[in-house]
Amino acid sequence: MATSCLVCTGPVTQFLDLGRQPLSDAFPAPGDDLSREYFFxxxxxxxxxxxxVQLLEVPPAERMFHQTYPYRSAGSAVMREHFARVAELLLDGRTDPFVVEIGSNDGTFLRTAAERGVRHLGVDPSGDAALEAAARGVRVRVDFFTEPLARHVLAEHGPADVVFSANTVSHDPNVNSILRGVAALLAPDGVFVFEDPYLGSVLANTAFDQIIDEHVLFFSARSVVGLLHRAGLELVDVERLPVHGGQIRFTAAHTGARPAAAAVDELLAEEDALGVHRMSRLREFAARTADRRRALVALLRRLRAEGARVVGYGATAKSATVANYCGLGPELVSAVIDATPAKQGRLTPGTHIPVLPPEAFGPGTADYALLFAWNHAEEIMAKERAFAEAGGRWVRYVPEVSVD
Ligand code: SAM
Incomplete structure (x- = not known):
């Protein structure tokens, strides 16, 4: 199947099909009419x-990001610390800056600016998350960041010295409008810093569960150079981040405004050497993805036959891809444990496994825990040490299917 590119309208060739999937953050309640669930x-x-690299079919943004969108940045202690550090890094050494965040969610990043009395504005369409941001002293405009919106912000507040965005630029099919907006809003010597999942890490780890409805684009240094260029921006630095299973912090500026760090050319060369953009490499990733499915389903069926109780840990957006692609329903995974109150008491998207709070998990409550939130493995395993100490075992599927 061929379609046209969301960035440049060129031809897009499919290399992986994960089948019919629900929205990854749409958790139905037990009494809901499940026949009305949205699939794509x-x-x-x-x-x-x-x-x-991009999704071939993109669900409407309003279906994913709306008043009750449940994801919260503050849900992970690691991410809270990460964003506090990034905020300090970007604010230090600037006099009276104006900082804008695209996808500010619950204000976890901007709270540092608010606490320091720095002029700031978050933009995010998720209204409930914005209320939590307001409770942290963070100003949010509840809307999608687009070029017209950026021009309003510019008229009202003046140019931005820093535009920051995490896990949002790669989520929007209208990415060209976002970037034109950033270019319009950014001061002549301003920086645009964005952190997103890295295609190279997805391929290296066979992290097929990074492919979800919200992850519309998978960035590499090469594709980001082209994307920025269309808006008159230039990639000036890249830094690998360990968070969320492998990301890159991209730093951009107006073309010619800042010298590019050596790290940009180094990453471009590395991508060429690894063949990150070669179709044969992408097809090889698709074949490894199918292998992981076979191995995971075989393991879970064996455990069921042995009478073991398996629960999932982390009703993450990523878990929807794994569960629906592998056909994991309540007969193989009896419950999924998650700390997000908005997900508890509900059912997992598409596969309808009950979501239970962490209090339902602990020594003796399950024989195996399938670690859906593998990107937070250290944090979770430290918190749930008693489960393993009592003989419980963790099951992983990234980078390989394994039992700890
Ligand atoms: N930045 C936070 C983080 O990294 O933890 C939140 C990431 S969450 C996956 C994506 C956020 O971006 C959601 O709060 C969503 O409402 C918001 N969002 C999606 N498209 C957007 C757009 N075009 N402009 C602003 N926010 C957007």
Missing amino acids: RLALGQCSTCTM
């Missing part, structure tokens, strides 16, 4: 012109 086809392709 989760497939990935690559543009042969600009190399951008």
